[in-house]
Amino acid sequence: MLINKMRTLIKVMFADGKGILAMDESNSTCNERFIELGIPATEENRRAWRELILTTPNLHQGIGGVILFDETVYQQQHHGAAFLQILRENNILFGIKVDKGLQSLALHPSEKVTSGLDGLRARLNTYAGLGAVFTKWRAAISITESLPTLACIETNADALARFAALSQEAGLVPVVEPEVMMSGTHNIERCQQVTTQFLLSVFRHLNQQEVVLEAIILKPNMILPGADCSMQADTDIIANKTIACLLETVPAAVPVIAFLSGGQSGDLASTRLNAMNLKDNRHANTPDGSINQQQTLPWQLAFSFSRAIQIPAIQVWSGVPERKKAAQDAIYRRVCDNQRARRGVYHQLPESPVGRAVTATQKQ
Template sequence: MSVSSLIVGGGGSHLTAAQRMALKTTAEQMCQSGKGLTACDEGPATIGSRFEAVGITNSEETRRIYRQMLFTAPGCENYLSGAILDPETLYQKSDEGVLFPELLKSRGILPGVKPHLKIYELPGTNGDTVMQGLDSLSVRCKEYVAAGAVFAKWRSPLVIDTSKGCPTDLAIRANMHDLARYAIICQSEGLVPIVEPDISLSGTHTLEESISINIKVQAELYKSMIDHGVYMEGSTLKPNIVNAGRDCPSSYTVDEIGSANIRVLRDVFPVAMPGANFLSGGQSLTEAAGRLNAMNKAKGNSPWNLSFSWSQALQLPLLDLCKGKGELQLEDMAKLYVEELEIASKAAKGEWEGEGGGHGTKRKLANMSA
């Protein structure tokens, strides 16, 4: 049997050679060294609550102007390979009348979209959840491609609660199978799928328990993707940063956290996938940057590009600039945003020299000495 026939018989065998090449090329562009993703896919209600918390009126026009700033801040293209958009944003235009996907592409930033719908609870699992939206996904993907999107991102949230036995095996299987089905639907419609198994930082679990659960979850994910026939080279990962729960009494250094994340990836992350863009998950910019920086210092000869896909870590400091002002401070926000992206870029290369990123007592001592 020839090598070419073996390749066609693996993941992506339902795709043409041209389709596989297009997906692989896009995935590799998303995983450029020193560049990451800006995650601005919050729905109108979520971004609205952030606006209202700092005294900004929530309207479609305010959301449009705000997102335009995130796409046009001078120099942001030096640090961004892509932007994840809410479907609303995908169809909005710049002040000059240019659709945002077209605007992003003109700056070398790939436009993506969040296609999942609402979360719902799995009965009999003590609170575990899954995302809705698979049944209508193929139709919506066609629409997103027509609007200019080249990748998508589906989030499957899980919570570690050892007292309740969560996440349950049922919830892990259901969520990871859903991610695999989403991935192959996206690829069939020409979108690179970002798979996002999001394990919350809430809880009391230790770093060691987090490592074990993250390995179990990701192992189930990749097996499901392979079983579904997903073309692994044409997909990427958006994982949580592996860490102890926020209320865990134990303390860990930033280097211990960085090594824990590399341990998980080395155990299960396929080398065929070009990279992982970590979510911030409620961490501050300093915490997320410190931990990402530690990962890149610890990864050695691991083949993947490890970068960022942050929302709150980048955006909350920007919105703080608007407190008491009553309107968006676009010029100051754009300046701070690019400064934040530079920090994220350095962390993605293991070159950030800031302090922070530990957990518990060791984190507090590090901050006190800074």
């Protein structure tokens, strides 16, 4: 019964081209973004920023779910209405980031493992009682000439699977996020190799834990060259390599693949998602009526973006209350762009040097 309910919730969350808005950055990460823009790093400013996002007019038209950080779950609007009430009134489902962040992997000081399994069962029951319907756990691994090690891949894959099993036990849909990070000088082939190895390990561990794949959401990276790689790839190559990797590693039972943006600009993330959906003949009709490619993918390709939606808006807002509407307009534009990308009808505007990247390390 719980599994059927979870499967239904996934369908609702991603209906009509919708996706997930990730706003689960930790307080320290949120504060870092504020400091970069000259915004005082206070709890009140974090609350005001999250209120701005959640009260964006018509957000529900393109967002079926939001991922919250623990602090956000208990916050309220300035006039006292709880954030969770806003979500309920707009029929937006909410989930929680339940991992406790990255720590050094024992005997592998250059690599990280995600912590948070201790006490997770009790925390999941608390969040379920508050009305959460899904959870998220992020495992992040980096690529160098010698990394990642097998120990890093296997340890993180095991933790992801144990998190997913505990979530389903509590009746919560697990968002499984195995991220191969963009930072580095590696080429796109190396990213594909490592991502393939990581995903194969993740699904092996999910099967060992008897996690029901029909009731999970996979949140992987796209296949991209490292941000500092001298040979960047065009959109079509990225789309082809990402789909090839997923077809090799992700069982057809998984209903939705909701990509992370991972430091890509909003335009690039939308353009690349659009290109992948054009490879699926459910969306392959181009504006002139031609067919790009005859192929039906077994899963929906969606988005679970954070920075690619938030960064343009926070730059507009910059902590100034009078800029709230302009910032909300920026959020809504990006949400609509990603909704169009899910349908294969997004058309990127000409890039500018400012809009070309979210992070200074991203090169094109």
